[in-house]
Amino acid sequence: MNRDADPLFKPLARDALSQRIAQMLTDAIVSGRLKPGDRVAESVIARDLGVSRAPVREAGRLLESAGLLVSKANRGFFVRTIDATDLDSLYELRLCIEREAIARVVREGRVAQIMPVLLAQIEEMITSASENQLIYQIGVDLQFHRCIVEASGNGRFLTVFDNLASEIQACTALIERVFDEPGLVARNHFLIIEALETGNEDRARAAMEYHIGVARKAVVGHFRSLETGAAQ
Amino acid sequence: MNRDADPLFKPLARDALSQRIAQMLTDAIVSGRLKPGDRVAESVIARDLGVSRAPVREAGRLLESAGLLVSKANRGFFVRTIDATDLDSLYELRLCIEREAIARVVREGRVAQIMPVLLAQIEEMITSASENQLIYQIGVDLQFHRCIVEASGNGRFLTVFDNLASEIQACTALIERVFDEPGLVARNHFLIIEALETGNEDRARAAMEYHIGVARKAVVGHFRSLETGAAQ
DNA sequence: TCAAGCAAAATTGTCGACAGCCGACAATCA
DNA sequence: TGATTGTCGGCTGTCGACAATTTTGCTTGA
The missing domain is CATH 1.10.10.10 (Winged helix-like DNA-binding domain superfamily/Winged helix DNA-binding domain)
Known part of the structure; x- marks a missing residue:
């Protein structure tokens, strides 16, 4: 019954x-x-x-x-210890995954479906940034990206991303403050939102590539400076 | 020996x-x-x-x-059971990884370094194909691709690839004969060799995309027909 | 003082044991 | 007859114990 x-x-x-x-x-x-x-x-x-x-x-x-x-x-x-080169490889892998994932989201018309969640998470990022809860903010950031990867419909992407994410979170948590201006990260995500709204696959790809590229440069650069600084 | x-x-x-x-x-x-x-x-x-x-x-x-x-x-x-959709996701992931990997190999000038190994492996594929050692042939095929991924210098690519590879090998081993003409797979790899020799990053990417696309269509198609055929 | 060597402590790899959980089948009831 | 409930065997999750290995710390000798 x-x-x-x-x-x-x-x-x-x-x-x-x-x-x-x-x-x-x-x-x-x-x-x-x-x-x-x-x-x-x-x-x-x-x-x-x-x-x-x-x-x-x-x-x-x-x-x-x-x-x-x-x-x-x-x-x-x-x-696990991780050096700047390895971290760079990690970001390159992440880029491969997320670039295709966001393209799939656009291609399969899943943008509207996840947009509310994405916007809510950006809101959350801004709030936690202003309250200086860096670790939590990083978590929300990764959740944002996870949403996109999940919506791609490729379960393998999600598996790899989840593994990536925990490592990236562990690394970024070591950094006191990467971005001097609080809330900058949050606003950077709007570029992805805009690209998603155009419904253009290539623009989405480009937006993600730019977005991850920024983080990659910042985080890897920071790590590299730490290494040379702490080199004995 | x-x-x-x-x-x-x-x-x-x-x-x-x-x-x-x-x-x-x-x-x-x-x-x-x-x-x-x-x-x-x-x-x-x-x-x-x-x-x-x-x-x-x-x-x-x-x-x-x-x-x-x-x-x-x-x-x-x-x-693990795997359906055609999941297998397709797997190949899409593989494509992402290997496309970037081969581009990196070209970009960082590692072509000459791995070329002898690649050629030897194609030779091996042809031999084992003629001897109808399908499982072994698949192993060599994956070794060929592993070489490229390894030479990319991105350790994360290699980790993901190794995971992929064992699953793909397990799946393809279930298929008696995907390619009717023995040795076809081996010769298909020459397209990659040629693209590597041009030293053009984009051509290498395209060659790999085509190459994996062929396998993807064949294997996934075979699986899909198995599923609908064995649907209960 | 310091290095080398050795013994004790700590830690991992492996083992067998026990209780609880799961699926299958038998028993019970409508 | 069909569905629910009780029972049983097998398996996993967890445990404490032992042997092998590594680490630590102490002693010894120069």
Whole structure:
């Protein structure tokens, strides 16, 4: 009779333990409490949390495949270090994905569908920028881009993007202040909105390329200066 | 040949367990001995191999992040099923990566450096095609493309490609014979060689786009016909 | 003082065990 | 007969334990 037309109860999340541990570690990394190169000993984490090492290990593997951790044989996990060159490669990959994604969004006529969400997120970015919540602002920024990638309809794009995003968030969280003028990032997103409104695939591509290019130059440049500055 | 030059005494005896199990499972999947949807119970594998479940579990997680397996909560691992739409997304992602990769190879003047290897691999493809070793031929094909991606100098491209490649290999291994004329694939690669020789970035991009497009149409088309044919 | 060597501590890789969860089948009821 | 409920076997999630390896810190000798 009345099938699951409206799921009264959502399936509750199981496997919560390793998932929750992974989320915890992710938060610690993207917020900068765990810094690149830091050791993440599964036995220590397990002791602290009062659980066995197995779920911690699972969480570590999860974050390893997400690119936040690396593991060395018999040495355990370490927060992934990333240099400017690698970061540049990351942004180049991101560009490839997002450029095609936004083109697909336009091509398949999904612009109107996501526009309200995009505008709301820009609003959120402006608010959090004025309140100086940099890490949160970066999160919203990435959510904005994720929306576009998701709407592209290519699930593989989304998978790669999600992996990218966590790494980029972790890196940018290390930077105190990239953009001197608060709210600049938020307003830069309007260029993408405008391009989307034209409904022109190539313009959308170009807008995304420009947009990501700006961030790429800023973030990678900052990292490169950090490296040469801290070079011993 | 005598391979004594290689480290006969394995420096990688540790943690090799989960690695070796992962390799074993990978082989089983890409060779088609394990088919999409098949259950991969860690306890069964562990019993068969005479090891505990822990390393099997690790291997499963590894292959999960590589996209060859999926895991369901409390049910364990299953060989990933893939439909034509998803496969098409996969090829679109592959296109994005390889198009930029080959452009970078040209731009950074690495053509001469990899040309001998590429030619040798085409030779190998022709040989194995005539001997009807389809699975091996697909492997060499992917190696050819991997060379280009590796030479691009963008490590992130390579990571994504490696994940892609195992999935594509697993899918194509399911197809008895995509290309009716043996050796056609091999000769198609000469188009890429020619484009590389011109040293023109855009021509290289176009060649790769065409090349992947051909495979994409053939493989995805084949899958789609399988689906509609086997629709229940 | 410092380097080398060695032993203790810490940490990972692997194992077997146990409880809870899932799907399948049998039993019950309308 | 058809649908719901109880039961069972198998499997996963998690745990504590042990062996192998790495790291640490101390001792020793020059």
